[in-house]
Amino acid sequence: MEDFASESDSDYTSYWRDWFISSRGNEYFCEIDEDYLTDRFNLTGLNTEVQYYQYALDLVTDVFDLDCDDEMRETIEKSARHLYGLVHARYIVTTRGLAKMLDKYKKADFGKCPRVMCHSHPLLPMGLSDIPNLKPVKLYCARCEDIYNPKSSRHAAIDGAYFGTSFHNIIFQVYPALIPAKSTERYVPRVYGFKVHAAAALVRWQSAKRDDMRRRLRKLDVDTGFRGDDGVEDDEEGDVEFEGVDGGRMIAGADGNIR
Amino acid sequence: MSSSSGVPESWISSFCSLIGHEYFAEVSEEFIEDDFNLTGLQTQVAMYKEALEVGMILDVEPEDDEEEEEEEEEDEDQSALGDALTARERRHHSRMASDLSVIESSAEMLYGLIHQRFICSRAGIQQMSEKYELGHFGACPRTNCEQARTLPVGLSDIPGEDTVKLFCPSCLDVYVPPNSRFQTVDGAFFGRTFGALFLLTFPDYDLTRRGSEVLSGTLSRISGNEPTLNGFFEKNIAPNLGTGHIYEPKIYGFRVSERARSGPRMQWLRERPSNIRDLDEARLYAEQNPDSEEDDESMNVNGRVVVRRRGPGSARLRQRQTQNGSPMALSANGAESEL
Numbered sequence A: 001m002e003d004f005a006s007e008s009d010s011d012y013t014s015y016w017r018d019w020f021i022s023s024r025g026n027e028y029f030c031e032i033d034e035d036y037l038t039d040r041f042n043l044t045g046l047n048t049e050v051q052y053y054q055y056a057l058d059l060v061t062d063v064f065d066l067d068c069d070d071e072m073r074e075t076i077e078k079s080a081r082h083l084y085g086l087v088h089a090r091y092i093v094t095t096r097g098l099a100k101m102l103d104k105y106k107k108a109d110f111g112k113c114p115r116v117m118c119h120s121h122p123l124l125p126m127g128l129s130d131i132p133n134l135k136p137v138k139l140y141c142a143r144c145e146d147i148y149n150p151k152s153s154r155h156a157a158i159d160g161a162y163f164g165t166s167f168h169n170i171i172f173q174v175y176p177a178l179i180p181a182k183s184t185e186r187y188v189p190r191v192y193g194f195k196v197h198a199a200a201a202l203v204r205w206q207s208a209k210r211d212d213m214r215r216r217l218r219k220l221d222v223d224t225g226f227r228g229d230d231g232v233e234d235d236e237e238g239d240v241e242f243e244g245v246d247g248g249r250m251i252a253g254a255d256g257n258i259r
Numbered sequence B: 001m002s003s004s005s006g007v008p009e010s011w012i013s014s015f016c017s018l019i020g021h022e023y024f025a026e027v028s029e030e031f032i033e034d035d036f037n038l039t040g041l042q043t044q045v046a047m048y049k050e051a052l053e054v055g056m057i058l059d060v061e062p063e064d065d066e067e068e069e070e071e072e073e074e075d076e077d078q079s080a081l082g083d084a085l086t087a088r089e090r091r092h093h094s095r096m097a098s099d100l101s102v103i104e105s106s107a108e109m110l111y112g113l114i115h116q117r118f119i120c121s122r123a124g125i126q127q128m129s130e131k132y133e134l135g136h137f138g139a140c141p142r143t144n145c146e147q148a149r150t151l152p153v154g155l156s157d158i159p160g161e162d163t164v165k166l167f168c169p170s171c172l173d174v175y176v177p178p179n180s181r182f183q184t185v186d187g188a189f190f191g192r193t194f195g196a197l198f199l200l201t202f203p204d205y206d207l208t209r210r211g212s213e214v215l216s217g218t219l220s221r222i223s224g225n226e227p228t229l230n231g232f233f234e235k236n237i238a239p240n241l242g243t244g245h246i247y248e249p250k251i252y253g254f255r256v257s258e259r260a261r262s263g264p265r266m267q268w269l270r271e272r273p274s275n276i277r278d279l280d281e282a283r284l285y286a287e288q289n290p291d292s293e294e295d296d297e298s299m300n301v302n303g304r305v306v307v308r309r310r311g312p313g314s315a316r317l318r319q320r321q322t323q324n325g326s327p328m329a330l331s332a333n334g335a336e337s338e339l
């Protein structure tokens, strides 16, 4: 990748953006370059999306000098945050933006996957929509390829459109070496050591789907992504399974009363 | 530490009210007093007797110490006056502080191991169902589970191996509790059996209901003639998996192809057949092998254990469970060998 070590940022003092990204609750955002913000091309269409667009942009770029009352100031402040978020969604899919978010990903700034079998794999922020004010931000785990709700309510309130629906997928296209090895490791519910029949039947069905996919990909000579993918299945052991009682209510004996 | 009514708070209720102990049920004294329920724990917990009796879990007074008994009488008067805790405190002062901390941690270990058994008993699982209904165990962090309520579980029955996890009945997966205060709670205190046993014990909690619906008595339960499969109501088998509940990766609106190096590889984990009857293995097997003996279908033993046999020629047919050392495994294997 390119070398971004020599930044022009240090030449500026970006008061508003510094304040914004270091504010509590804004940990998911990276700092957008001055250069990017001042290139009008990058902001195409946002003037209709953001109230008091020019004042908001002035505030974000530290050239705001309007003398106004607190209420107006607060409105412009809100617009500036919205503008920053919308530009952020565009910025993080640029080469520089991706690199900044990659750094944060490596530090697990976005948290870690809550799924036990993902072993604390770092998450990436994502939106379920690119249109603002529709869906709050979610967190994507590249190991289980699923999405999770942020733990903190401050994060859960952030607009998902500030990250967009593509960034977390683009980053793995640009940095394929980052794609984590996939794992078949999973939880199987058990009672006194025995699998629960209904869950075990679903697990077997899912495993068959997975094996079909692996065969499909191998035929196409595409990397299946599973470490040590030799086609050997590993998740079958034991023939005895627990079953509930059809229709009726049952109390399974706590003493494991099986004969 | 004493409750507002002036009644001294028991060791158990003060343990359960500690921060991080929100998932614990209060084990009844009746359960603890039945020696049968404690079988085998003497050898697992240091200072077992002290932990159980002397001012700890059961708050039983020592019989061999006259002085303390007198103190206790005094204290009974005092507790009537609302000054409740002094009895235990004074007893504590009369011991070596180091001794006490050993006994206290033994008591916690012992309580946890009793708790693992208690929540699988009729009274215990009932108490846990009340906590479940009140949402004490939190919600699944998976977005597509839509805040499904979870259950605390252990991934091991042996203390010291892993911390408590949350099992989501809607996706059948396990998650790390969101708050770090649970990361010091031993998973063995909940154990491997409770989560699944809960679903078998309360099959009629409607797992598709959310929010205010679960608080309403009628909607929260499945009633009447819903179809069942493999021992569960069909609608309760991992309801938040399958079409509409699987994340589809997209770039600028276009689905990322499976053929791409970065394409989806894990969707199987969140899949569920669109026709749930596809999980009726016995029926499918019978259809594909019309000549097979009845013996090859699933058998229902004692109403709840199914002995599955694969088709003829399956090398795994006789494979034994090796992953657990529970005596139940032995008896079940024994049962199977008789078939």
Ligand SMILES: [Zn+2]
Pocket (backbone or CB within 6 Å): A113, A114, A115, A118, A121, A141, A142, A143, A144, A145, A146
């Ligand atoms: Zn994950």
